Amino acid sequence: MPKYDAVVIGAGNGGLAAACRMAKGGKKTLLIERHNMPGGCASSFRRGRFEFETALHEICEWGTKENPGGCRRICDEFGLDIPWHMVPDNFRVITTASDGRTHIDATLPCTVKEFVNEMERLVPGCRKSIQDLFDLGTEFHAAGDYSLSVAGKTDPKYMQEHFPNFLRLGSYTVNPPVRQHALAVRKPRRVDTRQDQQRADDRIARMLPQHGRRGVDELHRDRDTLR
Helix, strand or coil, rough: CCCCCCCEEEECCCHHHHHHHHHHHCCCCEEECCCCCCCHCEEEEEEEEEEECCCCCCCCCCCCCCEECHEEEEEHCCCCCCCCCCCEEEEEEECCCCCCEEEEEEEEECCHHHHHHHHHHHHHCCCHHHHHHHHHHHHHHHHHHHHHHHHCCCCCCHHHHHHHHHHHCCCCCCHHHHHHHHHHHHHCCCCCCCHHHHHHHHHHHHCCCHHHHHHHHHHHHHHHHHH
8 A cells, every 4th residue: 555745635725735835845645635626616617508616716815926925926836827817906896875876886906005095085084094904904914924934933022023913903803793793693692702712812822922821911901902
């Protein structure tokens, strides 16, 4: 029976990337897929003259050759030259007023600058709030990239200097408001979200080992101040 250094179950996006990376690193790798084709959510199928997507219909974080995103970097790493159809706009938003007439009909562009400009045109005075939201998302994304690059062994001082908002807000879980919304539209049931918050707090505490639980409590106070 053949022996392998690694066995990857599932030839979706993650499985393909993991198997390719290990094989490229010299590991004898077996990739197992129960379907008759690889790709997972990045595949499609035909019924008659129609083609259907299983789930994925666009790739984010592609970027440019000069400033590649995460997906493009992976494709470049594996030597994949895939022709993509670039979508110039994110999506179209249509809202109606109480009388049924169209209130807003706008197509939002892809780039941050153009997106912010269009939002300011639609809702005058919102520019700073929208830009702050993008900046916060960029910081969170960068914090995640940094954590992955050091295999989770983050330097607390570096985190405090470069990702202060992530440390202030990162322990806040979205589960409570999501579950509260679910309670409003479904049969009421008792929900205890303390365990969710505890797990989130523990993750942040591991990033700041010198502060421990006390540091997390201080972060909660900072977060409450920002609300």
